[in-house]
Amino acid sequence: MYLKRGLAALWRSESQAQIGFEPRIARMITLGGPSEFSLIEALCTDHSLPQLRGIMTRAHGDLARVDELVGELTDGGALLNRARQSDHARIPVNAREFLAPSAESRALLRPDDGWPELARLNESTVHVIGLGRTGARIATVLATSGVGRLRLTDSTLVSRRDCGLDYGFEDVGRPRDVALKERIRSLPCSGITSIGPPMDDDATVLVDPDVFDIVRARDLVYNGVPHLSVILSETSITVGPWVTPGDGPCLRCIALHRTDMDSAWPAMATQLSASSAVAGRGDDSVLSALAGAYAAGQIISALTNHTPPCSGTTISFHLPDFSTSATSWPPHPECGCIAPAPDDAVLDAAQEPAPLLA
Ligand SMILES: [Zn+2]
Incomplete structure (x- = not known):
């Protein structure tokens, strides 16, 4: 057994050790003397219980304290047993x-x-749709973070405007999905990247300019596929919400809220969907790197059974200072994607920015 790697063992005084530095994981251990310091030091590398008892005996310490200290550290989650x-x-x-x-x-x-x-990540499949700079960054981070199967969709030809993060000039003129698949396969990654037919996706990422594809989003809800929207806007990139079908607002809920706030929204959304200027929009390199990594983190959080901070929330990254803002969205009562929202559910567009990169 041994102290988990990366866990600091610090001496606070002659009678107290601190295991771990960050407040959320640190724990204090009361020590009876130098012999117990020796025991903690020994646990920085792998030792069996008999070996620890031998160290305590040689240090003329109390053998009963070996089991007590090991029990305290094990209960606190600080020790690992290699055999397990x-x-x-x-x-x-x-x-x-x-x-x-x-x-x-x-x-x-x-x-x-x-x-x-x-x-769990290695056994997961993520589908990324839309492979400009931001979508490509999301796919690359997912692949190199341990996601086992990645499916790519976007046959748009790579332009010089896409290059910099995940495409090189040698990729110009090739379909984005083909070029990115090859690029990812040249990196350290644990899984398979494909452009092939649909698989049982565990999650889908939709990267769209200005407006999401409401039909595609509806199909994902209908098929029960969790998904994350990423929207490229004029001076910002917005990540979220993370949609778990049947639990929290869906993208149609967001569209209905926007219509409540601005009755012209449906007409503008239709125009934006058809706009060639929007379709050709590039994404700033820094915004793409920030928002892409953040989006990948949301997916990884969900796939490892944590609640992504973007559940029911959109996080926007803004030029020119790369500031962030957050907006929470309740389910819309007219959407019908889940049970009606509570009466007191109120759109909170002015909440404090969420902690992003702590
Ligand atoms: Zn909905």
């Missing part, structure tokens, strides 16, 4: 080293070694 690691084997061999930092960080927040969440 099993999900590591569910990760492709060539991915274990580059995914290890993710597993080790996750382990500090969980009772296990972090690999069960990586194993």
Whole structure:
């Protein structure tokens, strides 16, 4: 057994150690003397219980304290037992080293070694539709973060305006999905990237200029596929909401709310959908990198059974200062995608920006 990798063992005083530095994971351990310091130091590398008892004996300490300290650290989730690691084997061999930092960080927040969440990602399929700079960034981050199967959809030819993050000039003139698939396959990634026919997608990302495709969104709700909208606007990129069909607002709810706020919205949305200027819109490199990574994080959060902060919420990244803003959206009572919203559900467009990159 050993202290989880990356977990700091700090001495606060002669009688107290602190395991972990961040307030949300730190725990204080009361120590009886130098012999117990030796025990904590020994746990920075792998030692069995008999070995720990031997260290305590040589340090003339109390043998009963070995079990007490090990029990305290185990109950606090700070210790790992190498013999109990099993999900590591569910990760492709060539991915274990580059995914290890993710597993080790996750382990500090969980009772296990972090690999069960990586194993779930490895068994997941994500469909990314719309592969300009932002969509390509989302796909690349997902693929290199351990998502096992990635499906790409966008046969638009790569232009020089797409290049910089995930396309090179050598990709210009090739279909985006073909070029990106090859690019991702050249990177360390654990899974399969395809352009093929539909699979049982665990999540879909829709990257659209200014307005989402309401028909595609409706089909995803109908088929029960969780999805994330990413909208490229004139000076901003908006991520969200993350839609879990039947639980929280869907994209049609958002459209209905926008119509409540501006009766001309349906007419403008129709014009925006047909606008060649919008269809050819590029995305700023920094905004794409920020919003793309954030969007990928929302997907990974959902696939690992956490609630994405974008559930029922849109987060916008703005030029020129890369500030953020957040808007929460309740289900719309006329949508019918879930049970009617509570009477007191109020659109909160002025809430504090969510913590994004902490
Ligand atoms: Zn709805």
